[in-house]
Amino acid sequence: MFEGSNDFNYFQEHCNAVINEAFKNNTRKEKRRFKRRVLREERVEDRIERLDQNQNLRSQLEAWRRNFKRSKAKSRTLAFEKLNEARQLLNEKKLDDALEAYSQTILLLPFPDESKDDTDSSDLWVHCFVQRAVLYFQMKQFLNCVFDLEQAIKHTLDNSLKVLLLCYRFYCIKMSKSESENQVKIELQSENDLLDGASAFVNLKDTSNKGRVIVANRNLPIGSLVVSQPAFVSWLRPIYYDQYCNHCLHLLNKRCIPCRKCADVRYCSWNCSENAWNEYHKYECSHVPTIKNLVFGTMALRTMIKLGTDNVMNYLSHSKPSDWEKTKLGDNLPTIFSLVSEMQTKDNDFEFEITIGAMIMAAVAEEMRIIKRSNANYYSFCSLLRKFILQTLLNCFYIYEESIKQSDFGILAVESDYKDIGFGIYSTASMFSHSCDCNANRVFVGSHIHIHTNREIKANEEITIDYGADVYHNSYKYRSTFLKNSFGFYCQCDSCSDKLENIHFALRCPICEGLVILDKLNENDTSNYCMTCEAQNVNVKPLLENISSADSYLKKSEKHIHKSNVSKAKGYLKKAIKIYDKCYVTDVALKDCHSLLSACYLNQKRYNRAFLHCLQALKLQEIVTSKNSFDYLHIYLNLMFIAAKESEEKRQILLEDNKLFVQDCFREISDIFQNLISREVKITNSLNLKYLSDIRQIANSFNFIDLPL
Template sequence: MNEFNEINELFTNEWLQFIEFTSMLIQHILAKLSEEDQVKMRQLFESSKLGKEQIDFMLSNAIIDEEVQAYFEICMNTSKAHGAKKDLKQAFKQLTIAKEHDLNLNLNEAIVHYNKGILLLDLNSKELLSKILTERAKILEQLREYEECLIDIEDAIKFSCKTYPDLDQFKKDITEKLIGYNLKLREEFGPQRNRLNICALTENKQLPSASSLVKMNYSPDKGRFIQAQADIPKGTIVFAEEAYVKWLKPSQYEKFCYFCIKKITLRFFPCRNCTNVRFCCSNCEEEAWNKYHSNECNYLGVLKYFSYGHIAAQCLLIAGIENVIEIEKQTHAELSKWPKKEFKQDYHTFASLCAFDGDWPYPYNFTMCFAVLLVLRLLEKMNLITKQSEDYSTIGYIMIKLISKINLNCYSILNSKFRHLEALNVVSHKETNDGIGTAIYLSASLPSHSCDPNCMKIRNGSMLILTSTRKVKTGEEITITYRPHFKNRSFKDRQHYLYENYSFKCKCNACENVWENIGYSFKCPNCEGPLILNSDKTNYCVECSAANVISYDDVIKQYEESERLIRESKKLFAQNKIDESKELLLKANQILCSFYSHNDQIAIDYLLARCCELQKNYREALKYAKQVIKKQENIFGKSSLEVANTLLLCSLLCDRYKKTFGGIFQRQKRQEAKLFREKALNIFKCFSKSEIRVVSADFSHYLPYVIHILRKYGDEYSLNYCKV
């Protein structure tokens, strides 16, 4: 019983709630099983890898079968009690309230009630839907939300049974307003979005969604991997791939499109049958409905508790259960033959993905099988399978394989925040650590891990973009990080994480040379060299080899306090409380002085430079900005846009600082400003062939200054991709 309690402690988020629920329920089952059955079960689950034999045993046990049915009925009853059906009467009530708010010019309130009404509306009345979408579009126009307005107009035209010249003219007018609005914003960072307008790549015939500059290869040691077949410039989109299958956290159903995971803002399009989920437009609703949602819609109240069971069920729905069974019965092609095959976006390809090949502990195996039985029961309820079918246990075994592949190959979907500077084609990018879902990408599952990768991941809603972070030479392997990077984790922690989660010992260049995360090291009390901290609370000095000479817990307390001070200072800065913000930053800086080096110091120095700039203390601002450049070069690279941003800040500060003096000093600062400008512009020239220019949102504030420079010093500088 204690073994199962340990499992419960491991899983605390929505993705792992399913196994939490089932592991707790299993404790009740174990209490009911005879001692003989418990011994038999343990022997069976420990003697071999998880498979059809274990599923058959659980299906044949009457007590387990009763518990599965009882728990499933609880789930179904809970789902019915919180039903999400359409209600025409309530829909008209909400629409009436919306019109009253519209008449009183309470536009935001009107949008809220239009959304409630549309959500509850029966979509079979297409003409009515078209009319209501048009009314909502008119309010969005008044709010100057032209992009959202245009989507509603296009959907209104689509659902209208007649041709309305007024609607066509409305669309034309809004399109012109949107172009004008975007034109005004092209020389500054635009509004924040969580999805860029980037399409999946189609140029590579062998690898869908991959660049034509890469190919698949194979080696006995690595298996399949991705290799550059031509030089790849920095900033090249290597993969841009829509998810084969994805899962959105139930807590995010009202906040993101259920299909493309685009952030829902002022408006949404409803499901034709339920009120559980939202879509960004009718096209996403149709795609979801045709691929899987038509089968799952009435059971989403249950499926939302099933997490990885839900995404495994979606795999079956997308591919078709009979087709999946047939494919799984076939002899799969050897991995060595895949480089000569087309890597299609289908179940054949999904079935070829690697699965976890280690031995799961007995409690996890038993819990996994029980979870699969619950999904099987739901598939029965959906009339997709029958318990009497000879393939019933086969489907259960396939589900176990699916879950194993999903857990090994899945990517987290993060809530990215993008802002586009159109004139320079630069995208500021910020990712929160809060995952909003999980996805499987077929082609993008092939790049290998490196703790010093040459490509970075950009989560673009349900799309994954991999872009090169440096020039990749012909024949070089395309690599990403599976999370550990030598700049943010110690060698020991990287090795442990990768072995525990992916069952391999990393032999990348960073690990072969035992590169440590100096940027997060503490100052050794013996020699003041970099003291490396490991998550198991051990520590050692790189220079004098002293071991365990400080308290890990004390260091973490200092670090957490500095993090708190930085967060509070950012809030104060946003409120224009510059003096208070600066005071907290100086306190945080004082704490981090005990570190040999700490990457958080870059955020402190940068914000201090901005505070001093606003206080017109240009000399001190310049001092902090120069410190930032040195740290940025170590973290982002010397030719990064983050460095260019701070160089532009330095140039700006020199220009302002020189005005406070005259004579020789003024000429010196003028020359210094020119040098900073030239260095920044030279970095931009490195991105001349880049398809995407991504910069951290935390270090992007001064990039629009480039446009001012090009206007003022147009004869001296030029960027062939920049039009001002």
Template structure:
């Protein structure tokens, strides 16, 4: 979806931007392109100011409410595409964000009443009609009379049809996947934390697990959207809201799915980030997440103080625990030196990589009194940083960003320059007066930047005219962004000092660097399933996982890696759900894949990736089998890129070093054959076919399906002659052939080719994998469209069986598959005598 920036629109809120986007939205609405009008209205809402005072022709000052107008227009677009629930929300927002003339109020209320009518919420519809009748002012409206007549005929008989919307999305997820483990935050009661010197902390089963059992369901501690998805996904819960989002009142960057997310984001971190976009654009995602970790920690500690009141913000009281960051997050314990780690050759002493936590928290982030892993700030703080193992370039970059952000914040929040005379209010030991005073300023800022106050004043006043902090932060950030450091340029004196941090800037810099280093090995990518652009909304469209955010999950971070993991991870907004993929016995370790796995990487590649990024050598069951010579996983993967052996038609691979010579030699992987052969001609033919497929892709994009179909068949015939039967390129050709047949409405032939692709996918990833399930759903969809319900039902049952063991029960993919299955059953009941295909079985 094009964003405001793509069209050269002003990045700040302005009436010019509002007028331009409103005009574009109205033009699309008039041409019945309601989805496009939604996009423009939403972008207008993001960029529009809350209100604007204009001078009329008579010289009077008139207040205009752009947000109210755009929400009203967007509600009309939602109504036209039958998104009635979203229409109701936007009508409410239109009333909440400004005043309307009498005619517009009547129009909005009529739209609201009709939306309730279509949702069969007759009581609410009747309430809106009563309100309309009171506001007619003696003038009759035909639409109101129609609604009144409909209600008089139906409400008495159908009063019980007032339906309360069933909980959807996040509510269902919270209800079904809320675990009650009293020791581990977000974990099932069937999971326990264990420790071994070789493995460190890890999770294992307490009673055993079956395939599909839930293991962990937790909310991210904090995360950051990838930049290309800003404006398309919620800035707090990471759900898609490109068409129906609501903006931050202060900036034109952050978009939210509802008011609840906007309030949470503001209270935790956006109160500061709202004015820091010039700086955040200069740093990478890890530095941004690290900043949010600190802000979330400060917010977390503020909630723990039960006596904190809003009126206390103007008092010179003793700093709250969360504000004196030096005192309460660190206690400023001196670095612990372990003499046993002294490097004899270099004569250097290694420093512990994390400061000692407070006395009530042990080094594993577990409260020693309650023995609970809370998943709070200290759980994050105690994750490994591997500070002594990172490359110098990584350390330098982390230090550079940490110092840069700390310097900006130090200028944004200067100390008050007033010493505390009362000895009872002196800062804790090791914490300078300046640090405590700065902390007091931050505390006051937290308390004054109340979102409740912002909401109350947004219609009449600009919130940031009330709070001058925005201008100060914006001014500092714009000035600092001009001279932002370049991480690619070699810098001097970038490494953190081993001296005890004393000032506000040095403490913030230390914490930021600490969390940035943690993120290199503990961050979790949040994925969303997105259809590819070329085949979008098609029966054979490819579902791809796109990384939309980078986040930290405290309990999930405790899982160790395995190249053949026994869990699968899915996401629902800010929440993650981890389920078992196979049966686990009592005491078995629960493992998770960090990326490298046996279905995509050979042993050497896996070890190299894990060693470079995570600093360990994997000794999982799969790697041990390879080391003991029990299996050759390289041969398993090579068959998907192998040529056809000229003697036995088995998989033949190019021998190492062959590319250096003009003659390319290969060897058959079949143990009974192992023929060494010349693959030069086969390699040349394969490269030519690959080039042809690129030309075909362009023709398919231009909808030249008949021409593309003939060329693809010739390519497939050529590949059959030179490539092994399980070669991945042949599977890709089958997918393209299915795409052509689908557009030519030959669904049966399309299903035949997708089934061929399914064979390769199932062999590589397993029959119970998501990859195989999605291919199976493609086949079912094609048979469904080909009016072959028997075959469709077979593949649908296979798909649903896999989905229910991996995905949450309320996921979109399960819903679509079950909806298709229900349609097939209804079709069978209605037409009981239609010819049945051989594979169709009556239940």
């Protein structure tokens, strides 16, 4: 359990630390016997009561509670130190560093409303926001400038300064118009009356084998937005506390709003600051250094706080399993309570661990004064925390930061590789079932999730996502093992029912030259089988070593291309192609090599060679994504861009030799382009937009003027 993460495993580490310390004087046999006695109890409350009767465990929980780390308090002294540092950096023209120093000053300053000397605090508050606004203005970040000016206007008691700042704000609003237009906007065309954050074109359906599933209620074209909603509860990785909003997980870009009490968290806006405070942070505020490391436990406790402890306890006493059917499904108690909270597969070690994890979070709740140990419902409270921890584990999403920006034609451009910044649980999005060949993808803007179709979906067809394993990248054995260990179920999607393998990355069998499927259950696993000769665990170590060398050649070639050292790059790429060709059965792995070789030859003005490698990359891209993709269109436009570099006579020969005709090529390009930009959600890597703005110019170079764009 708790697979596939690094600091996401903090909760498990805390659970194991408490267990190991509590039972350090017991033999392994004694531990097993005690565990069996605990798990023999049918009711979770009875299990928790039995655990609570163990004096060693109870003492360890008390000791763990006493070691809570406290949040960093506001400090006028430290704030002045940071303010002086900011001024010094400003004098040295180090604008980025000065910006961060002013932000830290704002974090450390006592809130004007919370300070005894309100006038003095307001003056300092105004000074810092004005100075930070000036910095943003110098950096041409006008929207941020507007936000900071609004805070200065709100808190200043000087009317003449207020007038000046209002004029300044009005000017910045005019200047920020282009920034506002480039902000990412993904919105549902029509909203569902029964499913919060869902499209009107989907329904919830009850099935005998899978329970609730989300289905289309009409034919949905590719790119249809089916869900768009903020997280019900989210958790931010501790390493990103200085970079992202602690509530909505938006990137801060060095502009932050503080908590009213502590200096440990940052927010992107006053709305987020106030929402976080009202929903859960007023309980967590003094305990941030402890709570931020408890991951799933933190999310479970936030769920309890947000729903209301008394409400949850009352609902537990009077609810029925079908109560969710009587209300609109959204961020409410019946909906959240109805999310999956038990695993199909049983794991006694995990069950024991998670129950003690619930007791740890109950100790946290005691420290936050949410509940008292003397409360008659204390064990029920622990039981509910266990339920919410399991719900979080089974229903949450990794949240990725993808640096998405609005581009031409309404296309969303992903500016960089994604990084996982936290977790989120959602009232509607968490209801989607898994498929290893899913028909919908997700994208995040902060913790706001957007789920869109990746192919056409027929009416009454189920809409599915993947839970981190798919048939293109992973073997059947890996998918089965990963889903069982991570989510506690055996996958029964069509791909798994047919035991489909990721043959695009099949290795060449050293015995029969057939397809060897590598299980890859972990980083060091080399277990495999040959689909052709049925040999088990053939020796693929030499193949894997060669592939590792080829991968390093590919990376070296990219570095040399960036340094314009094309000859060396070509040498590395040719080596990589030779190795990949020997090790893999299919040519899919060669796609990037051909694209990079094409770029090398283009740089050397050897257009014929560049064209041929680009054409090969195009054919391989069609295998990976089909023709109707931004990746395919990008390579296609690159191909025509290369051809346009040749003289008209050579160009004609080049195209005809490869059975390509100008009229047909540009009509196909036009059809693909129209198909892509007509989608409701249009998203791709920013690199794929390189030639889109020049599409008409490329067509004109072929004297093709009938491009219907």
